[in-house]
Amino acid sequence: MASNTVQMTFDRLVQLPGVTGAILIDGNGVPVRTNLPANVARIYADRMRPLVILARSMVQDLENGDELSYVRLRTRRQETMVATENEHTIILIQDNRVLDESWRSSVASRRASAL
């Protein structure tokens, strides 16, 4: 049941604008679904796992009872979102320019609707 929900969420996330890569990782750190080559997905999963573990423990240290939602790493060319939910982890790689344009258009449309 939860696995189906995560799979549907993954399918929805792949449709976002500017997504150049998406990886779904289960609790054991094994990539379950991805649109990248298998070795690239494995490398991303292995590299992001200690980062997520450290971020989760850091969030719990700073505020008791708090939980990590996601980590966003913005680099010069792309933006990587690592979302953790229960045991599954979704890594989403988006292009900076497309992401900025979609964000700007959403802000403009919201402002237009507010007027």
Next chain:
Amino acid sequence: MSRSSRLSVTETQRKSTPVVKKAVIRSRSYDGDAFVNLFAHRGARDIMILDSHGVPLRSTCSQRRTFVFVSNLKPLLFMARNVVRDLDPSNDITFMRIRSNMGEIHMTLGTDFILIVVQKLRRLRSSSTS
């Protein structure tokens, strides 16, 4: 002269002294205060400025809280930088955002400084990836 900065209306009674570790010559004495006020207006709770090695230079919260934040966030920052370098050696991290249920931490990595902004959300939110 001791300077104080007010973070929000509910904290007008309590003044937090910025932790200045290095003497910085400024043409106007209220430059930092304007910066702090601008961020406070946008919902930022704490602002910290570190140098590129992770030593805190200025902060709007107390020294103990600054130390707690820096000791927790510094290994995360350097691990994130190493992760990005591992994945693509020509790429480099510029910004990092950690979102949790109660708050959000923004980290800007410049060449000479690291800027950390801690924000609190209005209400409790369930963690979902939708």
